[in-house]
Amino acid sequence: MSELPAKPVKKPKRVLPERFVPYKGVWVFIEHEHGHVHPVSWELLGKGRELADKLGVELAGVLIGAPGPKIAALAKETFAYGADLCYLMQDAVLHDYRNQAYTAAITTLVNTYQPEILLLGATTQGRDLAGSVATTLLTGLTADCTGLEIDLADRSMLSSRPTFGGSLMCTIVNLATRPQMATVRPRVMPLPVKDPKRSGQTFRLVEHALDLAEESIVTKVIDFIPDSRADKPQLAFADYIVAGGRGMGKPENFDLLFSLAKTLGAEVGASRPAVHAGWADAERQVGQSGKTVRPKFYLAAGVSGAIQHRVGMEGADVIAAINVDANAAIFDFSNYALIGNALELLPALQTAFAARLAQTRARATRSTSQEDESN
């Protein structure tokens, strides 16, 4: 039997222990680094709002970091994305992400204010933190979820996620412990519309102190090297990728890809035949025997679309392909088809993108300056 029908969810009977009955509310961990919130946190506030409304409870943002004006502004921003309140923990030890400090902060808040659901983004930080928090709280945690639902019969959360490397999906339920924890992949839940005013809603800020001395925190952060300065291409973590295949004709033509990549801040990938022909190094190979990538945007130039390539990049949000052959296999799983010669289209795309981005940026600066004049 190789076809697995979606059977109804069968849940073993287990009753929620007494001590967890008072756990109420949906929390979302707001991940931020260098004053910049990871968009997955806003996406989770959108989903959290939906779950909280269904459960009839409050939605809270959980914001921890070093004291300063930035963190207060971020707290207000959680309101704009739908939070009823925000738990804020400010402490110098929380300046950079460190597992021991952040785990202590989160577990203190959870044991004090007892949420029933705690959501984190499935980023390297979110997965590192969720694992240690769940073990400290001895509660259930489901990783990399792509879907969250509520079963109102017993208020339990059904989290569905890929397993066996994405080959199968499964629905996981946490019956016996609280909070029900889950990490969710970026760009799976829709980004909610930001509404700074949310007329008729009040916003509460709940501050809580963390008593943890720097001396007792063992791990110190010495440095941070941003990807742009990394020596090796970071294809697996790139959000924008332009990839070349045999259709590029010659190794020199890969320069066209590198210059377009510069305009888009993208990484350059390659299909197996291109790597095999020595036109790009093995680090850039996308596909079954290369890297699996999940970028926001993937442009494939001169790539035929063999299945071994497809399985490595099919997870991209938006796929555009350039190929002279109108019925190349790649067009079966691309959003946009540009039928033509990549060597002419790539430079044209570079100018078109540069022009459009400059125009949008100009319009944006004009409108913000008008806004400054008006208030």
Added chain:
Amino acid sequence: MNAAVDFALPTVNVEEKLFQNRYRVDAGRPHITLRNADSCLACDAKPCTVCCPAGCWRADEGGKIDLVVDGCLECGTCRLVCDHDNVDWNYPRGGFGILFKFG
């Protein structure tokens, strides 16, 4: 009496078939290599491009042979059908190459 209808030969994308197989590719260490690429240019029949069951042997328009052994089934055919004895043929390192699930 009409002769049996001559059956049109199907066009087959062998990559689709190889996708079902299990491989552990020994990246950077191809187990089959050409002894010297020029003698392929002189060969016009190129039986390797026909007989290889995994389609590893491809000739581009210029007649130059492009050999990719990631999908090789290790049958040994290319070595035998090459009239110029131009194929340096070995088994992959232990545990690498094709790994038949059924065989």
Added chain:
Amino acid sequence: MEKFDVIVVGAGPSGNAAAYTLAKAGVKVLQLERGESPGTKNVQGAILYAHALEEIIPDFRDSAPLERHVAEQRMWIMDEGNVCTGMTHRDARFSSQPYNRYTIIRARFDRWFSGMVKKVGALVICETTVTELLRDAQGRVLGVRTEREQGDILADCVILADGANALLGSRAGLRHEIKAEDMALVAKEVLFLPKETIDARFNISGDEGVVIELAGNVTHGMVGTGFLYTNKDSISIGIGCMLGDMKRQTITPYQLLEGLKQHTAVRPLIEGAEMKEYSAHLIPEGGLKAVPQLYGDGWLVVGDSAGFVNGIHREGSNLAMTSGRLAAESLVALKASGKPFDALNLAEYKRRLDDSVIIADLKKYADVPDFLHNKPHILDLYPRLLGNAAHEMFMVDGQSKRAKQRKIYAELKSRRSLLGLLGDAYHFWRAFR
């Protein structure tokens, strides 16, 4: 450096049979397999002939992974796209215990057999490729070199069970290189279907199985055959041709296989099946003439590596197991009488082969390879003539039967002169008597 009484190179049927028999008799055996586990590098139709295995592991049926027992044999003569004339042999005696033939899946079967080999005490090491034989100045084989560091291993005797390509023997100069003319290339797929569907389509039930052997111009004039075997919940389908023919034409192995799968007699049997593996393998079909030197100072060769295949009856793995057993028994006998494993004493292995069915069958069909080689039209012309003749006889269209008979003879003579016909019959008789 590690030293063993015997090193067996390869964990296919012949290697496993040899290692099992040796280890059971208390010989210190090392078996080396290049695959991740035994079976991952082996491909076969695959039919298991019980008789050969019974002589090695009498109670193999208690634990061996067997798919179905063969209850029905079908022989098909096929025209390319739309004609198939055949014979079905169903025999209740095939379905009485102990069954004589089974369909198997080699990856599972070889892993089972290797488990038995380990159980009787042989040391089995996988993921290790033997690259060459170690020999002294006089050419005596002293052991093997593997591709791993510090990879030299010594032994009093090395059994070459390294399969159809027989690289070790030819590179050591112990035998001639195999030739395209002596080898057949088979392309094969394993197609999965629910067991009930297979049972319904082949009119069988329980663990009964059907095997179909087929030939004709589905191989487009090349000398070759095809097969369709029923496993528990899958069908093994394959087609193969002599490389000597294949290298002189332009049809690829996967086109041949796809063409067979789309043949009107085959398509309904595999409709809706899922292809889970595509494989290919060489089969030694050179017959007795292609059998190499079988023994020498410190070495023996068994199985496909020795070319022990009887293509006419689709027998290979049983000959492999028997040759593995005979090689092992020879070594055990010599060791018991304290004799060294030199060429003089290892002739014992050849004597046992000569008394066995292996050489007898190979002698019987020694001329068949040349016969088919010299008369390629056999598998192209006669299938078409047979198809058209059957069509003519079964088509009721108002013509008198005598007129139809004349038409069949007319086509026969137009395609093949009477003398040619008699020549074919005579040579056929001489090759197959």
Added chain:
Amino acid sequence: MHIAVCVKQVPDSAQIRVHPVTNTIMRQGVPAIVNPFDLFALEEALRIKDRTGARVTVISMGPPQAEDALRKCISLGADEAILVTDKAFSGADTLATSYVLAAALRTLHEKLPLDLVFTGKQTIDGDTAQVGPGIAIRLGYQLLTYVSRIAKIDVQNRRIVVERRAEGGVQVLESRLPAVITMLEGSNTIRFADMPGMFTAARHETQHWNREAIGITDLTQVGLKGSPTVVAQVFAPKPKAVKALRIEGETPAAMAEAFVEKLFTDYPQLEEALLEHLDQLAAQEQQS
């Protein structure tokens, strides 16, 4: 110095593939292998052994046939292999698994004090990446996840410096032993065992530890009973049905312009995110 490496035998999930077009699941004939990510962790441990003579013990929780995975680790150079196997442990989720592995590691620590515990980044069947953090918390060791390079180990002063993957870049951390490290794949190339290693592995007698051997009496914390999360349903993902929109344009420039226009009208957030991304890159450039 004593290093433990946690490995797991998993089905070769790359083989349990859903055909992107037919969307059928292919499970038959799927063999068990060592979780590939764990081999990168073992390689890192063996490189430390090569440099410092550290002792490397591999440990795995699983059914008896998981022994093959441990044998593979012995062939690569691990000194000892321990299989933690007991009927009571089956069906465990990550919380119950880290409970059992932590108990086994404590037992191992009593025999020879542990300095480092390595795990792979995650398994290719569960993909959760939660067992590493779980072990660290239960043992009270420092947790260093997604490590791409170990810069320095100073055993005497119990100090370790690593580079770990963070969002948008790499963090350089200094921490103290004992620590749990989860290794990123591709951080090193896995060695090819030598022949003596293959012989040692083939002859190796793997130790089997059951619950008594690792001092577990509270069965409510192990196996299915000890697992707060349970799989309620398994199903095949929907294939991603996509129809490519063909962009028209006589000249390359016209086609390019039409494409960029269409792309950003269909996906306005993509343009916003791209502009933000470019601003970040520009800011990082100024810093360096």
